[in-house]
Amino acid sequence: MDIARIPAPDVTIRPIRPDDAAALERFYESLSDESRRRRFFACTRGLSHPQATQFCCTDHDHREGFVALAEDGAAAWIVGHVCLEPARDGTAEIALAVADELQGRGIGRALMEASVAWAHRVGIDRLSATMLSDNLAIHRLLTGVGLPARVRPIGMGMDAVTIELVPATRRAA
Numbered sequence: 318m319d320i321a322r323i324p325a326p327d328v329t330i331r332p333i334r335p336d337d338a339a340a341l342e343r344f345y346e347s348l349s350d351e352s353r354r355r356r357f358f359a360c361t362r363g364l365s366h367p368q369a370t371q372f373c374c375t376d377h378d379h380r381e382g383f384v385a386l387a388e389d390g391a392a393a394w395i396v397g398h399v400c401l402e403p404a405r406d407g408t409a410e411i412a413l414a415v416a417d418e419l420q421g422r423g424i425g426r427a428l429m430e431a432s433v434a435w436a437h438r439v440g441i442d443r444l445s446a447t448m449l450s451d452n453l454a455i456h457r458l459l460t461g462v463g464l465p466a467r468v469r470p471i472g473m474g475m476d477a478v479t480i481e482l483v484p485a486t487r488r489a490a
Contacts, residue, residue, distance in 0.1 A: 380401065
């Protein structure tokens, strides 16, 4: 079936909560092997319960995560996840996944917009990510948010991207 013809469910973006752990596990289990490989750089069945719990227990000031929830009136389920981990010197590392059947439908962009807004609010200067060099969709997403972005190869089929959130002139001041 042509994915463009599948109606997109109503999707809401919100901060992740501790009670999302089981749903987050189900979300990562539901991804294709290729989507999990692109997200985790390894073949995996998804998240363990301790990993899911760690992703879901953020303080919302220094560590953050957002989920995209699809709703059909009676139920809601996770169709996207982004996590933001502080790295160093005003940088937060970002990692993102979207349900296979809904990729290319704007959910990743909505998660990125929530991430950038959070980073601005808490004073993060830049976002960084490591990605597979052949993952063109995530390259387009991360470099297409309308902010200065730099991609550099780091070897072994991997690239690093840095997205500048604060103008260099303001950082230098």
